[in-house]
Amino acid sequence: MATLSFVAFSLCLLFFSLAQGLSNNPQCSEAKDQGSNLQVFHVYSPCSPFRPTKPMSWEESVLQMQADDQARLQFLSSLVAKKSVVPIASGRQIIQSPTYIVRAKIGTPPQTLLLAVDTSNDAAWVPCNGCVGCGSNVFNSAKSTTYKTLGCQTAQCKQVPNPTCLGSTCSFNTSYGSSTLAANLSQETFTLATDVVPGYTFGCLQKTTGSSVPPQGLLGLGRGPLSLLSQTQNLYQSTFSYCLPSFKSLNFSGSLRLGPVGQPKRIKYTPLLKNPRRSSLYYVNLNAIRVGRRIVDIPPAALAFNPTTGAGTIIDSGTVFTRLVEPAYVAVRNEFRRRVGKYPFQTLGGFDTCYSVPFVVPTITFMFSGMNVTLPEDNIVIHSTAGSITCLAMAAAPDNVNSVLNVIANMQQQNHRVLIDVPNSRLGVARERCT
Numbered sequence: 001m002a003t004l005s006f007v008a009f010s011l012c013l014l015f016f017s018l019a020q021g022l023s024n025n026p027q028c029s030e031a032k033d034q035g036s037n038l039q040v041f042h043v044y045s046p047c048s049p050f051r052p053t054k055p056m057s058w059e060e061s062v063l064q065m066q067a068d069d070q071a072r073l074q075f076l077s078s079l080v081a082k083k084s085v086v087p088i089a090s091g092r093q094i095i096q097s098p099t100y101i102v103r104a105k106i107g108t109p110p111q112t113l114l115l116a117v118d119t120s121n122d123a124a125w126v127p128c129n130g131c132v133g134c135g136s137n138v139f140n141s142a143k144s145t146t147y148k149t150l151g152c153q154t155a156q157c158k159q160v161p162n163p164t165c166l167g168s169t170c171s172f173n174t175s176y177g178s179s180t181l182a183a184n185l186s187q188e189t190f191t192l193a194t195d196v197v198p199g200y201t202f203g204c205l206q207k208t209t210g211s212s213v214p215p216q217g218l219l220g221l222g223r224g225p226l227s228l229l230s231q232t233q234n235l236y237q238s239t240f241s242y243c244l245p246s247f248k249s250l251n252f253s254g255s256l257r258l259g260p261v262g263q264p265k266r267i268k269y270t271p272l273l274k275n276p277r278r279s280s281l282y283y284v285n286l287n288a289i290r291v292g293r294r295i296v297d298i299p300p301a302a303l304a305f306n307p308t309t310g311a312g313t314i315i316d317s318g319t320v321f322t323r324l325v326e327p328a329y330v331a332v333r334n335e336f337r338r339r340v341g342k343y344p345f346q347t348l349g350g351f352d353t354c355y356s357v358p359f360v361v362p363t364i365t366f367m368f369s370g371m372n373v374t375l376p377e378d379n380i381v382i383h384s385t386a387g388s389i390t391c392l393a394m395a396a397a398p399d400n401v402n403s404v405l406n407v408i409a410n411m412q413q414q415n416h417r418v419l420i421d422v423p424n425s426r427l428g429v430a431r432e433r434c435t
């Protein structure tokens with residue numbers, strides 16, 4: 001076993017010990033939000049007010065991210081399965097932990113909030129004045145001239161879960177991970193970068209319980225009803241791309257680019273698949289996985305898309321480390337270990353393939369329909385800059401009945417541009433340094 005005593009690892013130094021706030025770090029400046037381009041930052045970045053105040057060790061932060069993933073995976077599984085069969089388990093501390101945030105200006109005059117972006121959710125919600133259980137940073141609707149609540153008879157009210165009428169206001173309750181939330185269905189002017197979206201329909205939170213709700217709200221980038229894509233079809237034509245910065249980098253200069261303008265021309269595409277049972281998830285066809293030059297032996301059922309069971313592969317921005325269903329992961333891991341060769345491997349938390357000596361990292365290629373994506377080392381292993389331990393940064397999906405989903409997670413997407421092009425039903429990937 002690796003000794004867990006190595007301390008003050010650069011990751012935690014980078015993450016946690018910088019004292020700059022949002023306002024005085026030029027990298028975090030609002031001026032960087034231009035046109036339809038929003039800066040994206042990691043929730044633990046120096047730009048983020050949500051970074052832990054108490055320094056964490058590398059193990060603590062990585063193990064925390066893994067624990068969050070475990071819960072998110074269960075949540076994603078519960079989305080694809082039949083609702084009646086799989087209730088969301090109660091008592092989980094953190095079911096969802098979207099790890100990247102963008103800045104949105106809400107209302108007239110605008111109030112700035114940092115919303116978590118989540119490609120596997122449709123809704124937008126923001127903590128509002130009068131909210132019980134929200135943090136101190138809320139949107140004050142009383143100070144905006146463009147705020148309005150929606151009535152119970154509106155078409156939008158029929159699209160929210162559990163709508164009820166409070167007076168004439170459409171209000172709804174839902175759960176999000178271990179949290180429950182109650183919100184007024186409202187409309188307001190949202191300004192994303194410098195694009196103004198009037199009359200954006202969102203949930204104005206009035207009550208939350210639990211700790212899963214992102215502190216300043218959520219911007220769902222799924223494609224179901226009431227999502228950003230559905231509400232801005234004229235403006236953005238259901239097209240957006242993002243580049244997620246590495247969580248090791250100081251720059252945190254990722255971006256969310258909305259609309260077809262300015263998207264990369266040189267990019268490889270794979271068809272986007274639709275699961276009618278869960279329209280907001282971005283499914284793709286992962287046909288095979290190559291480790292080095294060898295295509296590993298994975299039973300076809302482990303990768304096959306099946307809208308009925310929810311099986312298949314999704315690209316998700318909220319899970320940190322890629323999870324493959326057991327037979328797929330075992331095949332990848334065994335070949336990875338075989339190629340690394342003579343060194344003994346060890347485990348660290350949920351990672352089962354770690355080494356405490358330097359080694360040549362084999363490449364891993366995801367072979368999607370029409371698109372091979374070969375990951376560079378930075379997207380394959382997580383390691384200490386001191387070099388004391390390096391782990392294959394993937395794991396098997398949680399072992400439960402709904403474990404049918406392969407999730408390509410954000411660590412494996414960092415420093416790539418991922419383009420979602422719904423009109424042409426395709427998803428593009430290109431390398432791009434955004435840190």
Ligand SMILES: *[C@@H]1O[C@H](CO)[C@@H](O)[C@H](O)[C@H]1NC(C)=O
Pocket residue numbers: 128129130141149166167168169184186204206
């Ligand atoms: C939410 O709706 C309730 C009931 O109509 C109302 O009392 C409250 O002021 C509303 N709050 C916001 C922020 O819209």
Ligand SMILES: *[C@@H]1O[C@H](CO)[C@@H](O)[C@H](O)[C@H]1NC(C)=O
Pocket residue numbers: 162163164172173182207
């Ligand atoms: C929603 O939550 C509020 C506040 O907790 C509660 O008063 C109301 O009855 C709930 N409505 C539904 C439909 O569950």
Ligand SMILES: *[C@@H]1O[C@H](CO)[C@@H](O)[C@H](O)[C@H]1NC(C)=O
Pocket residue numbers: 290367369370371372
């Ligand atoms: C992906 O790589 C395989 C070889 O491993 C090759 O046969 C195939 O044509 C490639 N696919 C694309 C779309 O480039």
Ligand SMILES: *[C@@H]1O[C@H](CO)[C@@H](O)[C@H](O)[C@H]1NC(C)=O
Pocket residue numbers: 249250251435
């Ligand atoms: C940060 O960005 C600057 C310029 O944008 C670049 O020169 C520098 O190498 C970047 N640093 C890191 C750690 O990526």
